[in-house]
Amino acid sequence: MEKAVEGGGPHSHIHKKVMVAIDENECSYHALMWVLHNLKESIGDSPLVIFTAQPSPYRNNIFPVSIGTARLYCPVSAAPEFIKNVEKRNKKASSALLEKAKTICASKGVNAETISEVGDAKQAICDAVQKFNITLLVLGDRGIGRIRRGFSRERVQPLPS
Numbered sequence: 001m002e003k004a005v006e007g008g009g010p011h012s013h014i015h016k017k018v019m020v021a022i023d024e025n026e027c028s029y030h031a032l033m034w035v036l037h038n039l040k041e042s043i044g045d046s047p048l049v050i051f052t053a054q055p056s057p058y059r060n061n062i063f064p065v066s067i068g069t070a071r072l073y074c075p076v077s078a079a080p081e082f083i084k085n086v087e088k089r090n091k092k093a094s095s096a097l098l099e100k101a102k103t104i105c106a107s108k109g110v111n112a113e114t115i116s117e118v119g120d121a122k123q124a125i126c127d128a129v130q131k132f133n134i135t136l137l138v139l140g141d142r143g144i145g146r147i148r149r150g151f152s153r154e155r156v157q158p159l160p161s
Helices: 026-038 078-106 121-131 147-153
Strands: 003-005 013-017 017-020 048-054 063-068 070-078 112-118 137-138
Touching: 013 078, 017 026, 017 121, 026 078, 026 137, 048 078, 048 121, 078 112, 112 121
Parallel strands: 017 048, 017 137, 048 112
Antiparallel strands: 003 013, 063 070
16 A cells, blocks of 8 residues: 655555546446545545556457358458457547546546556456556446346456455
8 A cells, every 4th residue: 555644654644546447337427426525535645546448349250150050150350440440439439438537536626547458347457456556446336236246147256465
């Protein structure tokens, strides 16, 4: 954890390095607002890290092809021009999202730092937590309660400590 000392020994404060992972979902907005309302004092002079993950445009699509009774699976790659257009669109969308979040932070008097990575959101978030030595990660909950989360097929891997 980062320690900030203001005015000497007995007045030391421990500040958290907080990251909010956002996307275009409304729950991300609520998570950001929660941090700005509830953790403003504990962030201190450290900038709030706002993170978003851009989906990778490099996805091979696999289509089943029937030949008589046999079924073959043929991987199909997108044309390079299409991939560049997708990358450009994703980058533009994530930049706009981060800029909006940074404006919200500034209106609340909080300094924000923005980060965007390309790849699977779960993996990119975990990598960013390690890379930037994040103390506290805040995510929106998408409205899934404990019971529904317990029965979901997808299991969340704990963040490394």
